[in-house]
Amino acid sequence: IASFPVDFEWSVSSESFKVEGGWAEHGKGETIWDRFSHEDRVFENQTTDLACDSYHKVDYDVYLLRGLMAPNYQFSVSWARIFPTGRKESLLEKAVAYYDKMIDTLLQSGIEPTVALHHWDLPQALQDTGGWENDSIVEAFKVFSDFCFSHYGDRVKTWITFGSPWVVSNLGYGTGEHPPSVKDPIIVTHNILKSHAEAWHIYNDNYRKLHGGKVGIALNSDWAEPRNPSSDQDVAAAERYLNFMLGWFAHPIFVDGDYPAVLKEQIEKKKDLCGKELARLPVFTEAEKQRIQGTVDFFGLNHHTSRLVSESLNSCDAGPNNVGDFQTHTDPTWPPTASDWIQSVPWGLRRLLNYISLEYTSITKVPIYITGNGMPTEYNGDVFSDTERVDYLKAYINEAMKTVHLDEIDIQRFTVQSLMDGFEGPQGYSQRFGLHYVDFEDPDRPRTPKASAYYYSKVIERNGFRSAHLYFEIMRNNGFPLPAEEEMLYGHFQEGFIWSTATAAYQVQSI
Numbered sequence: 001i002a003s004f005p006v007d008f009e010w011s012v013s014s015e016s017f018k019v020e021g022g023w024a025e026h027g028k029g030e031t032i033w034d035r036f037s038h039e040d041r042v043f044e045n046q047t048t049d050l051a052c053d054s055y056h057k058v059d060y061d062v063y064l065l066r067g068l069m070a071p072n073y074q075f076s077v078s079w080a081r082i083f084p085t086g087r088k089e090s091l092l093e094k095a096v097a098y099y100d101k102m103i104d105t106l107l108q109s110g111i112e113p114t115v116a117l118h119h120w121d122l123p124q125a126l127q128d129t130g131g132w133e134n135d136s137i138v139e140a141f142k143v144f145s146d147f148c149f150s151h152y153g154d155r156v157k158t159w160i161t162f163g164s165p166w167v168v169s170n171l172g173y174g175t176g177e178h179p180p181s182v183k184d185p186i187i188v189t190h191n192i193l194k195s196h197a198e199a200w201h202i203y204n205d206n207y208r209k210l211h212g213g214k215v216g217i218a219l220n221s222d223w224a225e226p227r228n229p230s231s232d233q234d235v236a237a238a239e240r241y242l243n244f245m246l247g248w249f250a251h252p253i254f255v256d257g258d259y260p261a262v263l264k265e266q267i268e269k270k271k272d273l274c275g276k277e278l279a280r281l282p283v284f285t286e287a288e289k290q291r292i293q294g295t296v297d298f299f300g301l302n303h304h305t306s307r308l309v310s311e312s313l314n315s316c317d318a319g320p321n322n323v324g325d326f327q328t329h330t331d332p333t334w335p336p337t338a339s340d341w342i343q344s345v346p347w348g349l350r351r352l353l354n355y356i357s358l359e360y361t362s363i364t365k366v367p368i369y370i371t372g373n374g375m376p377t378e379y380n381g382d383v384f385s386d387t388e389r390v391d392y393l394k395a396y397i398n399e400a401m402k403t404v405h406l407d408e409i410d411i412q413r414f415t416v417q418s419l420m421d422g423f424e425g426p427q428g429y430s431q432r433f434g435l436h437y438v439d440f441e442d443p444d445r446p447r448t449p450k451a452s453a454y455y456y457s458k459v460i461e462r463n464g465f466r467s468a469h470l471y472f473e474i475m476r477n478n479g480f481p482l483p484a485e486e487e488m489l490y491g492h493f494q495e496g497f498i499w500s501t502a503t504a505a506y507q508v509q510s511i
Contacts, residue, residue, distance in 0.1 A: 003464035004401060010460045011072035011114060011415040012065070012435065013372055014054070015163065017121040018422035020078065022055030023048050026094040029084030031121040032131075032172075033425075036179035046428030052420055052438050053445045055098065062105045064419060064436055064447060068457045073106055074371065074415055076116035076163060079123050079144055086123035088143050096151060103155050115156045116218065117145055117199065119163035120178070127180050132173065132188040138195045145199035149207045157213040159203065160371065161196045164220035164302050166245055168192065170320065178425060190282040193252050193292055200295035217253065218300030218371040221246035223348030223355075224309045227329055233311040237326040240266055241309045242355065244324045253296050254360035257289030270323050274316035278323045298412070299361050302372035305341065306348030337388070338376040338431045344388075346395035349373070353403045353411065367412040370400060374417035376424065376431035383437050389452040393459075401464060416456055420447055 017033045024030070037047035054061055065073050079086060081095040106113050118141070122131055126140060145161070162168075169192065171178040174185035196217055203215045224241040226234035243251070243262040251260040259281055270278050284292065312327035321327060334343035353368060361368060375392045377383070393416060403409050421434035429440045435453040439446050459465070 002466040003462065004404060006463070007412070008404075008463060009072055009369075009413040010070060010463075011074050011371075011413055012068060012070050012419045012456070013074040013415050013417050014076075014419045014422065015116070015119040015121075016076045016078040016081070017048050017051070017119075018418070018424065019052040019054040019420065020081075021049060021051040021053045022081075023050075025055065027084055027092050028078070028095060029080035029086070029090070030124040031078065031080045032124055032127050032179040033121050033423075035124050036181075037423075037428075042426055043428035043430045046423070046430075048423050050443070050445070051423050052447075057445070058098075058101050058105050060447065061419065062102075062109050062111065064449070065106070065111055066109050067449065068419075068435070068453060069460050070111060071460070072112045072114055072158075072413070072415075073419070074114040074116065074160070075102070076119035076121075076160075077148065078121055079118060080121065080125075082147070083123065083144055084125070086126035086140055086144070088147060091147075099152065103152060107155060112158070113156050114158040114160065115148070115152065116160040116163045117141075117148060118161065120168055120172070122180075131180055131182075132168065132191050133182070133184050135191055135194075138191055138198060141195040142198040142202060146202050146206075149203050149211075153203075153207050153211045153213060157211065159213060159215045160218045160300055161199045161215065162192060163218045163300075163371070165189070165192045165196075165217070165249060166220050169248075174320075186279055187282060189248055190284075193249065194288065196253065197292040197295045201291070204295075214297035216296050216298035216300045216366075216369065217249070218302050218369075219246060219249050220302035220304075220372070221352060222303070223306040223345070223352040225306055225348065225351070227308040227310040231311075234309065237311040237324075238309040240324045241307070241326050241328070244320045244326075246356075247359075250299075250356075250360050252284070252289075252292050253294075254299065254364045255293070257291070257293035258284055266324060270316070270325075276316070278316065278318050294364055296364060296366055298366050299356060299364075299368045300371035301352070301356065301368060302417075303349055303352060303370065304373065304375065305343050306345035306352075335388070335391075337392075338378045339427075342375050344375065344392050344395065346392075346399045349396050350399040350403050350407070353400070353409055354407055357407075357409045361410070367410045369413040369415070370411065371413070371415050372417040373415065374433050376427075376433050379421075379430045379432055383432065384448065384450050386450045386452050389435075389450070390455045393452060393456060394465075397459060398465070 017031055023034050033048050077099055084090045084092055103113050169185040169188045173182055173188040200215050224238040226238045228234045240262060243260045247260040252258055264281060267279050267281055308329040309326050313325050315322040330343055334345050336343055373396050375389055377386050400411060400414055404411050418433045420436040421432040421438040424431045435456060436447040436449050
């Protein structure tokens with residue numbers, strides 16, 4: 001088997017603050033990332049001001065998508081561009097027209113838009129009144145979502161409420177590595193979950209029959225592999241890791257409207273052990289639980305890497321690792337990337353997809369969309385021949401294929417992050433996720449396809465790996481005999497499979 005099902009969907013992504021630029025143009029409001037970068041808190045004091053200048057390059061970007069033969073483009077809209085203050089009374093018509101042009105140009109090129117309502121770039125005006133810590137933001141996000149559904153919903157059929165919200169809660173309001181750099185992650189998640197539910201209900205009640213679209217959420221998660229699979233303690237620690245990262249958001253939405261028991265019990269256990277609260281989970285009312293449960297049409301997964309997890313006890317400091325009694329590790333044999341956070345561990349994707357199917361989508365009965373997968377390379381060196389990314393994508397797509405065909409899990413989409421290099425948070429433009437190289441030294445921001453762009457276009461064209469494995473193509477081009485394409489398989493044998501060679505005595509004895 002070398003192909004995905006005929007109705008499988010391929011996509012590529014970008015996020016508004018990473019590529020758009022035009023940070024204050026035509027009255028756009030300031031975002032928390034604009035403020036963060038202007039405070040010189042980014043690599044080499046780089047900013048979001050111009051980014052890839054996608055605000056002025058709609059036709060150019062869609063041209064790149066046509067070159068990829070991408071049937072779908074996933075992008076986020078900037079809340080602060082459409083509502084500069086975060087409120088509807090500040091509506092900016094030129095911003096609305098920008099996204100109109102984007103959507104219409106995509107559709108004219110046969111490319112379906114997938115739109116994320118929020119990917120990290122909160123309007124600074126809302127942050128000034130508390131941001132995600134202030135429960136009034138739930139109503140503000142509901143109004144913003146309603147406007148987007150109303151205005152763009154006749155053309156946009158797939159919506160994502162939040163992209164990687166764990167990053168907002170944990171890095172923006174937990175560790176402070178991201179803006180707004182304050183520390184109360186638990187109430188933030190509480191308000192994001194309620195905001196997601198309100199947006200879904202708005203669409204379900206007012207627009208589903210009219211437009212026939214889908215609304216989901218894109219949750220980011222590593223796979224957690226027990227460091228010692230024979231240790232019950234490490235197995236339990238890995239389960240806690242997954243609940244602290246993924247279950248924190250997924251369990252309320254996909255299971256029962258409430259936080260997972262593992263999370264609640266661990267927090268109480270640490271309170272009793274330490275004699276103080278290290279974390280406090282807010283409590284959903286019964287009405288809120290019912291309002292949140294089942295508010296999803298697909299499970300969006302953003303996944304880049306895996307961790308080895310072991311039990312680690314006796315800390316009474318704050319932070320998820322200490323509260324969760326776990327410690328994370330990496331295997332030194334895992335291929336590295338330009339990010340210390342991301343190593344190439346493709347088998348982790350398959351295990352995570354199986355976990356999601358067992359824990360979540362088997363209950364809610366919705367498909368899984370892989371809404372983001374990719375890796376960064378360095379900003380210098382051979383920026384066009386990104387063979388590491390080709391190898392990474394090949395291996396991860398192959399694991400998705402095995403999950404579809406061998407595990408029979410309903411995965412309907414694979415999205416590569418990202419269309420082009422962009423602003424990657426505190427790392428600025430130093431880490432490159434793009435299929436297209438962007439020259440940030442040139443004010444015109446020209447884009448150039450990398451080897452990975454050509455590779456991914458072939459995967460899309462062939463709906464998988466049929467004839468796409470470059471090794472076979474090279475062998476054939478050099479005259480070596482190969483089986484017919486229909487006889488080729490691309491994949492891996494199970495772990496523990498043993499390879500050997502053989503000879504017989506009569507073949508090697510002396511004469």
